[in-house]
Amino acid sequence: MAENGLREKVLSLDSMNPWIKRLEYAVRGPVLARAVELEEELRQGVQKPFTEVIKANIGDAHAMGQRPITFLRQVSALCLYPELLSEPLFPDDAKQRARRLLAACGGQSVGAYTASPGIEIIRQDVARYIERRDGGIPANPDNIYLSTGASDAVMTMLKLLVSGEGRSRTGVMIPIPQYPLYSAGIAELNAVQVNYYLDEEHCWALDVGELRRALRQARGHCQPRVLCIINPGNPTGQVQSRKCMEDVIQFAWEEQLFLMADEVYQDNVYAEGSEFHSFKKVLFEMGPTYSSVVELVSFHSISKGFMGECGLRGGYMEVVNLDPAVQQQLSKLVSVRLCPPVPGQVLLDVVMNPPKPGEPSYQSFIREKQAVLSDLARKAQLTQEIFSQVPGIRSNPVQGAMYSFPRIQIPARAVQEAQARGFAPDMFFCLQLLEETGICVVPGSGFGQREGTYHFRMTILPHVEKLRIVLKKLSQFYAKFTQEYS
Amino acid sequence: MAENGLREKVLSLDSMNPWIKRLEYAVRGPVLARAVELEEELRQGVQKPFTEVIKANIGDAHAMGQRPITFLRQVSALCLYPELLSEPLFPDDAKQRARRLLAACGGQSVGAYTASPGIEIIRQDVARYIERRDGGIPANPDNIYLSTGASDAVMTMLKLLVSGEGRSRTGVMIPIPQYPLYSAGIAELNAVQVNYYLDEEHCWALDVGELRRALRQARGHCQPRVLCIINPGNPTGQVQSRKCMEDVIQFAWEEQLFLMADEVYQDNVYAEGSEFHSFKKVLFEMGPTYSSVVELVSFHSISKGFMGECGLRGGYMEVVNLDPAVQQQLSKLVSVRLCPPVPGQVLLDVVMNPPKPGEPSYQSFIREKQAVLSDLARKAQLTQEIFSQVPGIRSNPVQGAMYSFPRIQIPARAVQEAQARGFAPDMFFCLQLLEETGICVVPGSGFGQREGTYHFRMTILPHVEKLRIVLKKLSQFYAKFTQEYS
Structure with missing residues (x-):
């Protein structure tokens, strides 16, 4: 009382x-x-x-x-109401994709649970998309986990990475300014937020000297183990140079940091001279000294890019060099939430596997x-x-x-x-x-x-x-x- | 090294x-x-x-x-591809619902984020559904939070409820046998699992004496603050009697426990003589001594019932007697994840607001x-x-x-x-x-x-x-x- x-x-x-x-x-x-x-x-x-x-x-x-992209929504509607497959309203390539996706669903219904990391053929399509994007560097569908938007995947990885008490609590390095999912996730998990400042005078570039400063200071009171990068930047809008990314990878390698690369704006690059490189691609092009060692996760989403399908809550992450035993733990962890929403999985698939030249919807898409x-x-x-x-x-x-x-x-x-x-x-x-x-x-x-x-x-x-x-x-x-x- | x-x-x-x-x-x-x-x-x-x-x-x-319910999927397909609204393929009541839902979406698109607790008119429809279910006991849309399946809502509430270190860690009472989301959530949040055993000899009934035993023992090593009930039972299939529910509420009231009622199987009652009562209804019928005091959250889902739409990941929770300051914290917490998947919200709405007598789809639905x-x-x-x-x-x-x-x-x-x-x-x-x-x-x-x-x-x-x-x-x-x- x-x-x-x-x-x-x-x-x-x-x-x-x-x-x-x-x-x-x-x-x-x-x-x-x-x-x-x-x-x-x-x-x-x-x-x-x-x-x-x-x-x-x-x-x-x-x-x-912004209007939804027609083809994405046609495939989605067909999957939700397969009776439409017999209607002449829809182009054949939309129907073909819907049939293929439905065949991969339990009972041919998007109302069935999928495998917890997502539908297998979609993970394969994601892997092929990544390979095309990265100039042929192989991607393994087993390393791809579909998610409920990128936020879900970011939280899942942070959950795995966080441990310790007092001075051995996990430190997570994040850019300042940052997207506040990171600070919120770190607070929720009682990890330690380690700020590194982007350089406003130089177009919000990331400076490895500043990473070093932040790391050195943090080591006194926590155990920094994670380095988060947002590229293209949110809220800053900067696109990192290849050179800068190499420096970041070198730094992560030297300092034994797990790299979390938020790459959800990879399709949103506008400025002349700016180009998106994935951290995975740069890592692999730096050679096996790095590419066999640096642990990396990259996040992507259907909420941004050209599709902007925020409401469907779809996304994926690709893990690279994750300890196989930890990956089993990751698979276990995602199984508790059963599966990501299937309409978001479907839409992600069509983004990853869009109409091809010669297909009926190619031009309009x-x-x-x-x-x-x-x-x-x-x-x-x-x-x-x-x-x-x-x-x-x-x-x-x-x-x-x-x-x-x-x-x-x-x-x-x-x-x-x-x-x-x-x-x-x-x-x-x-x-x-x-x-x-x-x-x-x-x-x-x-x-x-x-x-x-x-x-x-x-x-x-x-x-x-x-x-x-x-x-x-x-x-x-x-x-x-x-x-x-x- | x-x-x-x-x-x-x-x-x-x-x-x-x-x-x-x-x-x-x-x-x-x-x-x-x-x-x-x-x-x-x-x-x-x-x-x-x-x-x-x-x-x-x-x-x-x-x-x-099991085949999807036609009307639910018609409305879903119309919302995903509104071009279909001009097609004679769909009944008017499906179109009317789709138009109403689209009007409540940003840019009239299910691809926009919604309010973090879910679309306002859907929360209103949920409130009216609860009122009909509970014989007119009022439900406030502001107390309803849509979710990514019930699992998401359960984890959100557990997150709020968990605190303390050592012997003051939050104890969460769960039935044995239980649905393992609970034990997994408790483990993940480093809370203390407090088991109470259902009585297999009596149709898996819940016995308040056993609750008392479990609570007494737990008080030695943690601070039990939460009582989880699954009714109808998973995995046990029992349906609690009204008397038993009153005893549980009395117990929660006496022992100052926060009641979490997992009621996702509320439409799945088969046995003669068994009937579903919501904990909220029983609580309010016990009078203001209880109904103005006992803190309760009830979970529901579109994954079970007659619709079985697991893949869409929709659900809701209703909070009762939650401290207004805590409710603000809850609203903040759900905002980090932006919003539940909109196709799941749409489907939930149609379940809550099904065809009415006289409407074209009523009979077939x-x-x-x-x-x-x-x-x-x-x-x-x-x-x-x-x-x-x-x-x-x-x-x-x-x-x-x-x-x-x-x-x-x-x-x-x-x-x-x-x-x-x-x-x-x-x-x-x-x-x-x-x-x-x-x-x-x-x-x-x-x-x-x-x-x-x-x-x-x-x-x-x-x-x-x-x-x-x-x-x-x-x-x-x-x-x-x-x-x-x-």
Whole structure:
């Protein structure tokens, strides 16, 4: 009993898991919560200085109006309702793929559980896709685990990697700024987050000297065993050079670190001179000294790229050089969750095994895919162009991924005002922006940033004409904001 | 470096998360692994004493030949490929539901992320379903969280509930036998598993005296805070009486335990005189002394019932009397995983909001649903009938769920042989059964059982004629096995 005679809850803030209490996930944090409230107020007819809330907080292409790729959805619909296989509505190549996938499902139904790492033929298709991508370096379907989006796979690997107490707790090196799944996962598992800072002055490049600094400092209070890399970068949009990747691999090799490569934006590279290389490819091209030793996992997803199928929650990871005994443990661990959602597996398969030249859907598939990617490239450039004209905003080029992460100067008086209200200064900016313009972006503090610097992350996903308006409104608001607090 | 000069792996059995190493999930354990190998051998033409592997290890209705419910899949296909909305192929009520659901999706696409607890109108439909089920007791959509199958929701709640070190670690009371998700989740989170034994002599009934014993013993070495109930029972198939449920609630109230009610088999009740009551309904009918105090979460799933849509990974949980501050933490926690798979959310919605009398699909929907459920009832009875005729096998009635969990006598010589080969005796039996008959069932040791007793779990899902053959073959094998080792 509590002192007031009321019963205490069994589960309270005091008694709950403290590690869960600690975790934060800014992409769906307070700014989004307020955006959802504002949408509701608009629906109820409350007057606002804007007519629409624009959720530029999350890489959610379809929500921003991108249309699904026809062929992907045709195969999905056929798999869900195979009666359609006898209808002339669908092209033969879509039917052929649906039949092949259904034949691999228990009872020919996507409603059956699949093998826990995913349907075997899909894992084979993923392996072949990786081999094509990496210029023929072999990929083994047994090393591929399908997942419920990339987040699920990232958490699964972190779970395996985390151990120890006190000073022998596992340290996980993550970039700053980072995608907050990593900090949240590390908090949830009570591991130690080891920050290494990307170099904003050099297009958010990763610098191995900084890795070394971070590692050296961390060794005093934890056991760093994992190095996470996000390439192309989220939220930073940088694309790593091949040279940089070689340095990272060399470093992981020297320092005995397990490499986690988040490569979910591998299809989203826009800048001239930038090119995606997979860590696996670079590792194998560095020769057997490295390729037989460095333990690596790479993550991919159907939520990004040209398809943007976030809602289907599909993805995969490929493990390289994993200890076979540990791999058995991994297989056991994924079996508890039974299997990844089958519609997401199906859609992943079609992405991995798209229409081929000569097939009925080839032309339209390529046309739709290219349209999305060239549109994104245009928007990446537009974003940088507009931000670069605003005094006080400093934006690196969006070489890849789906975000701009500009640095903003926040006047000292605004910083004080924010602190008085209990907000981080960039959170204060983002909330004010939202209230006045309806534009929802995420404060840099949710991703991590160097002390005293402020940023926000904004997606480049709105339609190009709307994006232009959003960028202008945002820039105008920023000018007004800085003036007000100067 | 290891002593032999080879580099040690960063991630090895020695260095990995010890809690993951400890967990087991028998439903997809060694017996299934061997079954998959045998299937491959059959495909390669290897001669076996059987022509087909029958996977009676897991409640996977579609894999056993149950056909999907037409209306559910029509709505799903329409949502995935909305171009079909203009086709005359589909009934109007399916189109109406698809339009309504699409309107609630970002960009009208199931490829957009949804709110992290699930699409709002679906949570409203779930709340109305619960209210109808529970005779009008109110359900609040804000207390409903959609999930990636029930397993995901169970793990989420366990994560919140687990805390402490040493003797103050959270104890989680689970039935023995149990569904091994619970033991695996408890192991993974490093909580303390507190066993209470169901009463096999009384149809696997739950006895509050046994709860009391288990709690008393556990209090010496951990802090029991959670009581898990599976009703209808998995693997036991029992359906709890209303009286028993009241006793459980009284106990949870007295002992300050958080109640986790796994009610995924709520539509699967077959035995005359058995009826499903939800814990929420019983709690509220016990009056405000209890209903304003006892903290409860109930889990449901689209994988079981009459729909059996395991592959879509849909489900929900309803929380009752959760501390509002903890509920905020729960909302934060689910946001890290972004959202449950949208096709599973859509299918759940149609289950919660099925065709109504007068709508075009009503008759056929009811017919298909009833056909599945009456077929299952017949198979539940058949299973018990056949097992009850076999000397040495003792089977309780399958009152509900999808499994029989008969007790088998294993001759002392077979026990010795099993131990010599490093197997639990019932694992040895199940592996031998598989090798000789192709029938894949799960040993009782994977679910827990009283020391010295042996069981196996088998689904009742094969087609009735095949089920009859499976049951006969299994009984004959058992007779032969006991003779061989007598």
